[in-house]
Amino acid sequence: MAIVLTGAMMEFPARWIDPIRAFVQTSEPIWVDPHVPDLGAVRVAVAWNPVPGRLRQFPNLEAVLCPGAGVDGILGDRDLPDVPIARTIDPGLILQMSQYILWATLDWVRQGDIYRHQQRSHHWQMLPLVDPRAVVVGILGLGVLGQDAATRLRAAGFTVRGWSRTPKSLAGVKCFAGADGLPELLRGCQVLVCLLPLTPETTGILNADTFAMLPQGAYVINVGRGAHLVEVDLQRAIAQGQIGGACLDVCATEPLPPDAPLWDCPNVTITPHAAALTSPAAIATHLDQLLSCLETNTPIPHLINRDRGY
Ligand code: NDP
Ligand code: OXD
Numbered sequence: 001m002a003i004v005l006t007g008a009m010m011e012f013p014a015r016w017i018d019p020i021r022a023f024v025q026t027s028e029p030i031w032v033d034p035h036v037p038d039l040g041a042v043r044v045a046v047a048w049n050p051v052p053g054r055l056r057q058f059p060n061l062e063a064v065l066c067p068g069a070g071v072d073g074i075l076g077d078r079d080l081p082d083v084p085i086a087r088t089i090d091p092g093l094i095l096q097m098s099q100y101i102l103w104a105t106l107d108w109v110r111q112g113d114i115y116r117h118q119q120r121s122h123h124w125q126m127l128p129l130v131d132p133r134a135v136v137v138g139i140l141g142l143g144v145l146g147q148d149a150a151t152r153l154r155a156a157g158f159t160v161r162g163w164s165r166t167p168k169s170l171a172g173v174k175c176f177a178g179a180d181g182l183p184e185l186l187r188g189c190q191v192l193v194c195l196l197p198l199t200p201e202t203t204g205i206l207n208a209d210t211f212a213m214l215p216q217g218a219y220v221i222n223v224g225r226g227a228h229l230v231e232v233d234l235q236r237a238i239a240q241g242q243i244g245g246a247c248l249d250v251c252a253t254e255p256l257p258p259d260a261p262l263w264d265c266p267n268v269t270i271t272p273h274a275a276a277l278t279s280p281a282a283i284a285t286h287l288d289q290l291l292s293c294l295e296t297n298t299p300i301p302h303l304i305n306r307d308r309g310y
Pocket of ligand 1: 070274277
């Protein structure tokens with residue numbers, strides 16, 4: 001049996017290969033695509049945005065492990081072999097993501113941008129302060145990441161709402177579900193966070209209609225996937241004052257091209273898909289666990305549902 005690390009962005013697994021080898025317990029050979037001496041020996045692929053059709057070329061593949069939380073890069077392959085797909089749930093990544101969302105929310109609420117600007121012009125002026133309890137933060141996606149972020153935002157004093165496909169109950173968080181629940185969540189949300197997986201249903205969900213349902217001047221934080229956001233709609237909504245600003249960790253095209261208008265859009269903060277990253281130790285642990293499940297024919301944890309798309 002062998003393991004292959006495969007991805008369209010070759011430097012991605014290459015950056016991880018040594019740390020993963022350092023942490024993993026298995027004695028199976030770990031090959032980095034495209035250096036695969038025997039396609040038939042590969043039983044497990046650790047795949048991040050694999051080249052479409054590549055996984056199909058391993059005839060004895062038994063499972064795929066996504067080294068991240070979002071599996072859209074794998075499910076985008078129309079020629080995927082019919083094997084279980086598991087994802088990595090990393091407590092460190094969960095914390096990083098919640099911290100990012102807290103940082104972006106707090107910076108907006110505490111008007112960090114204006115104060116930094118004032119400092120640059122040596123200008124001393126106190127701005128109005130708001131009671132955090134009066135700030136409503138809505139989170140689209142109440143999964144592993146959304147629930148942690150919601151709980152921590154709540155602990156920071158905000159009024160928190162969450163939205164999911166199926167109904168949820170989370171202490172101190174007003175939960176909404178399904179298409180009917182979305183307008184209800186949006187109404188009155190001063191900060192909207194997108195932590196959804198990218199599926200046909202969620203593509204383009206951050207659009208002009210959504211923005212129109214938010215109160216004027218609301219702030220948008222997109223940490224899901226770039227394709228959740230209709231970028232021109234955001235630019236227009238900011239120009240019109242409907243949206244006050246945005247913090248975007250993900251973009252439809254990554255890296256964001258140097259001449260993209262989004263770079264210079266007022267009140268937009270852009271980070272290079274850097275909100276959170278799975279640690280090699282977590283990938284190695286999940287890989288060992290997956291191999292042991294295959295060995296003992298026991299259920300693989302953190303499987304995704306291909307029909308659902310996440
Ligand atoms: P989960 O699969 O644990 O949770 C997904 C949540 O989205 C669930 O609550 C689910 O509802 C909800 N959801 C899915 N489809 C819909 C829909 N059509 N309508 C309403 N709600 C929906 O995902 P994670 O929390 O682990 O991760 C979320 C995403 O975050 C990832 O898919 C990835 O795209 C992104 N991410 C970004 C990173 C970054 O660095 N920017 C890092 C890691 C992840 P239900 O509970 O009912 O199933
Ligand atoms: C992920 C990511 O999905 O880093 O894990 O985007």
